[in-house]
Amino acid sequence: MDDSQGRLLIVEDDTALRRSLRTTLDVLGFDIGEAANGEDGLIRLRMVDYEAVLLDINMPGIGGIETCRRIRRIYTKLPILMLTVRDSEDDKVEALEAGADDYVTKPFQTRELTARIRAAIRRFRAPETPAEMSITNGAITLDPVRRLVERAGIEVHLTPREFDALQLLMTHAGRPITHARLIAALRGPGFGNDRAYLRVLIGQLRKKLEDDAANPIYILTDSYIGYRFREP
Amino acid sequence: MKCTHVTKHLLQTIAIVPVVPLLTAVIYLSHGKALTAGLIELVLVMLIAFRWGFLEAAVASVLAVACLDYFYMPPIFSLYERDPQDWISSGIFVTVALTAGHFADRIKRKALQTESERTSLERLYLTSRDILMLDRREEVGAQLTRLIADTFHVDAVAIWDAREMRMDKAGKDAVPDDEVRATYFHELSVNDLVSCKFKRVLRLGIRPVGAIYIAGPSHESHLDPRSVDAIASLSAIALERAHSFAAESNAEAAKRSEQLRSTVLDGLAHAFKTPLATIQSASSGLLEISRLEYPARELASLIDEQATRLAKLTNQVLQTAELDQRQLEVDHERIRLDQLFRFFRAEAAPTLMDHPLRIVDETSDNYVWADTRLLEMALLQLLDNASKYASPRSPITLRVTTTGTEVVFNVQNEGSFIAPEERLRIFQRFYRSPGSQHKAPGTGIGLSVAKRIAEAHTGRVWVESDSEASTTFFLALPRIRLEA
Numbered sequence A: 001m002d003d004s005q006g007r008l009l010i011v012e013d014d015t016a017l018r019r020s021l022r023t024t025l026d027v028l029g030f031d032i033g034e035a036a037n038g039e040d041g042l043i044r045l046r047m048v049d050y051e052a053v054l055l056d057i058n059m060p061g062i063g064g065i066e067t068c069r070r071i072r073r074i075y076t077k078l079p080i081l082m083l084t085v086r087d088s089e090d091d092k093v094e095a096l097e098a099g100a101d102d103y104v105t106k107p108f109q110t111r112e113l114t115a116r117i118r119a120a121i122r123r124f125r126a127p128e129t130p131a132e133m134s135i136t137n138g139a140i141t142l143d144p145v146r147r148l149v150e151r152a153g154i155e156v157h158l159t160p161r162e163f164d165a166l167q168l169l170m171t172h173a174g175r176p177i178t179h180a181r182l183i184a185a186l187r188g189p190g191f192g193n194d195r196a197y198l199r200v201l202i203g204q205l206r207k208k209l210e211d212d213a214a215n216p217i218y219i220l221t222d223s224y225i226g227y228r229f230r231e232p
Numbered sequence B: 001m002k003c004t005h006v007t008k009h010l011l012q013t014i015a016i017v018p019v020v021p022l023l024t025a026v027i028y029l030s031h032g033k034a035l036t037a038g039l040i041e042l043v044l045v046m047l048i049a050f051r052w053g054f055l056e057a058a059v060a061s062v063l064a065v066a067c068l069d070y071f072y073m074p075p076i077f078s079l080y081e082r083d084p085q086d087w088i089s090s091g092i093f094v095t096v097a098l099t100a101g102h103f104a105d106r107i108k109r110k111a112l113q114t115e116s117e118r119t120s121l122e123r124l125y126l127t128s129r130d131i132l133m134l135d136r137r138e139e140v141g142a143q144l145t146r147l148i149a150d151t152f153h154v155d156a157v158a159i160w161d162a163r164e165m166r167m168d169k170a171g172k173d174a175v176p177d178d179e180v181r182a183t184y185f186h187e188l189s190v191n192d193l194v195s196c197k198f199k200r201v202l203r204l205g206i207r208p209v210g211a212i213y214i215a216g217p218s219h220e221s222h223l224d225p226r227s228v229d230a231i232a233s234l235s236a237i238a239l240e241r242a243h244s245f246a247a248e249s250n251a252e253a254a255k256r257s258e259q260l261r262s263t264v265l266d267g268l269a270h271a272f273k274t275p276l277a278t279i280q281s282a283s284s285g286l287l288e289i290s291r292l293e294y295p296a297r298e299l300a301s302l303i304d305e306q307a308t309r310l311a312k313l314t315n316q317v318l319q320t321a322e323l324d325q326r327q328l329e330v331d332h333e334r335i336r337l338d339q340l341f342r343f344f345r346a347e348a349a350p351t352l353m354d355h356p357l358r359i360v361d362e363t364s365d366n367y368v369w370a371d372t373r374l375l376e377m378a379l380l381q382l383l384d385n386a387s388k389y390a391s392p393r394s395p396i397t398l399r400v401t402t403t404g405t406e407v408v409f410n411v412q413n414e415g416s417f418i419a420p421e422e423r424l425r426i427f428q429r430f431y432r433s434p435g436s437q438h439k440a441p442g443t444g445i446g447l448s449v450a451k452r453i454a455e456a457h458t459g460r461v462w463v464e465s466d467s468e469a470s471t472t473f474f475l476a477l478p479r480i481r482l483e484a
Helices: A014-027 A038-047 A063-074 A090-099 A110-125 A159-173 A179-187 A195-209 B002-029 B034-051 B055-072 B084-132 B141-152 B177-185 B225-291 B294-323 B337-347 B373-387 B446-456
Strands: A004-011 A030-035 A052-056 A082-087 A101-104 A135-137 A139-144 A148-153 A153-157 A176-178 A220-221 A226-229 B158-161 B168-170 B188-194 B197-204 B207-215 B334-337 B357-364 B365-369 B396-402 B404-414 B459-465 B468-477
Touching: A004 A014, A004 A038, A014 A110, A014 B225, A014 B337, A030 A153, A030 B365, A038 A052, A038 A063, A038 A110, A052 A101, A052 A110, A052 B294, A052 B357, A063 B034, A082 A090, A082 A110, A082 A159, A090 A101, A090 A176, A090 B365, A101 A110, A139 A159, A148 A195, A159 A179, A159 A226, A176 A179, A179 A195, A179 A226, A179 B188, A195 A220, A195 B334, A226 B468, B002 B034, B002 B055, B034 B055, B055 B084, B084 B141, B084 B225, B141 B158, B141 B168, B141 B225, B158 B225, B168 B177, B168 B404, B177 B197, B177 B207, B197 B225, B197 B404, B225 B294, B294 B357, B294 B446, B334 B337, B334 B357, B334 B373, B337 B357, B337 B365, B337 B373, B337 B396, B365 B468, B373 B404, B373 B446, B373 B468, B446 B459
Parallel strands: A004 A030, A004 A052, A052 A082, A082 A101, B357 B396
Antiparallel strands: A135 A139, A139 A148, A148 A153, A176 A226, A220 A226, B158 B168, B158 B207, B188 B197, B197 B207, B334 B365, B396 B404, B404 B468, B459 B468
């Protein structure tokens, strides 16, 4: 790859915030492209090979979510990070369902934002791992072929559903998986929104995998959104 | 009044004295028979009784007997009667005349009484109708006294409104203020019929609300104690109506002003949000990218911290605005308490500054039915509030208990006594108890959020505080048990 931290497109309608982001991220080593709205962003994506998009959710014109949907239709792998506002969980869920990889809540700390961007670019640059390869994250190893999970080298017995949930979370480590997506993956689409069931299932997984189920380090909760496995 | 009455009767009696002998003399001279004379006299007595009253009729009947005796009973032209039969007929005449006079008088009195009752009823009816039409934008007391003075043609009316400490007067005569107030303070009910003065304490139910004083003209009295009672009740009702109207419009005004404040504040918060996000992005970016030395680093951190704080406040304002605007939809879920506690250990504990968080579960259910997000929001507000006002480094306790019907969360902290009169008000939006402005930062919103959320769950919030030890905020939700 190249020397830079990554080529990042910022799609943000607020000029001041864009200026601040550009300055900071530029100094931190990112190659920055800018767009003031979704339509502009889509055009810029055609001109430059970006490695990640930072996309504001509230913008005039087609808006963040529609932009996200259109980007995802063309660039299936390009990481999209949504800039959202607090207490708009519905928006966040909608963005994730429209194909966003992650979200950052305004007002944000630059440290957190850059960490997320770096992680997204790292995932984007990482060579595609074949689906049958084992995944290791911390002390947890998951073997999709043999359907085995080991924790610190010791096999952990999981029910088929627990395994499916864990596999989904671990293959998307670092990214939030919405409740709806987890439920759909576990019970087939159209089964309904059985959050209580999901909560119990995650609770079981934590008991089996975490040192302290009350303070999990692997399976983290994104309040009102879903769960995410820790960044590898 | 009594005096003129007596004079009137006296004059009428004197008028009768020459009339009866003259009439008899005329009949005698025109050769009228004794029977004719007697019957004419009888008719006269009845007319007098009907017109003037019993006393005059009695005088007339005695005179008539004397005249008949004088002109017709032998020996004529003398009051002496020889024949005992004449004595009897004279006696009968007097009896008949007096009885007839008495009845005539009674019929007349009855008619008069009916008439006066009808008049006073009519007046009371008019008064009550006019009271309903009083202009509530003007002083009701003043209008009421004028109305009574005009309708009942009295000389002086005064109404003392005890709640407003206000005296209103109407009529041409002076009113002794002290007497009116004394009527209220001593709860008097006075009927002075001689000077035609009435005093009443105005009551609503048994509660005295003021006093009324009415002084009528002595010659033409339309007032009797019962009418005055009725006027007093009507006045009490009118005053009460005015008060409740005023209270209602005050409440309405207060509501409007709160709405206005909310609108202004929400507007500002919205306007602040974006620049604040930029400031924070810039300040945290500055700290992130450069190896700043002491003064610059310190100042950049300061900007960052304060921008964060402002952003938090702004967010809180917007959050409550949202709660206020929409009908809160409560999405009931079965929340496991251990998960809830985990959330608080993770989310709340770090924000409580130096205060250790203790969580005590004293329930038998280990779950609660509520809207997860709203419940967390409400309890976070209570914890945040506790951390702001607790004595330094003292622990904060979140305890959950169950009663027969409720799941009760309480957040207890040491210190921060809340006076009894403050305990309801602190849950009002924007209310901040006197002195708290200097003690802790806040907008006076957090507790109103907790209250709103509790109410949306048909629950309640309250506070207990004792000056010695601690302050505890309670949030109770209905205990829902779904039996399988």
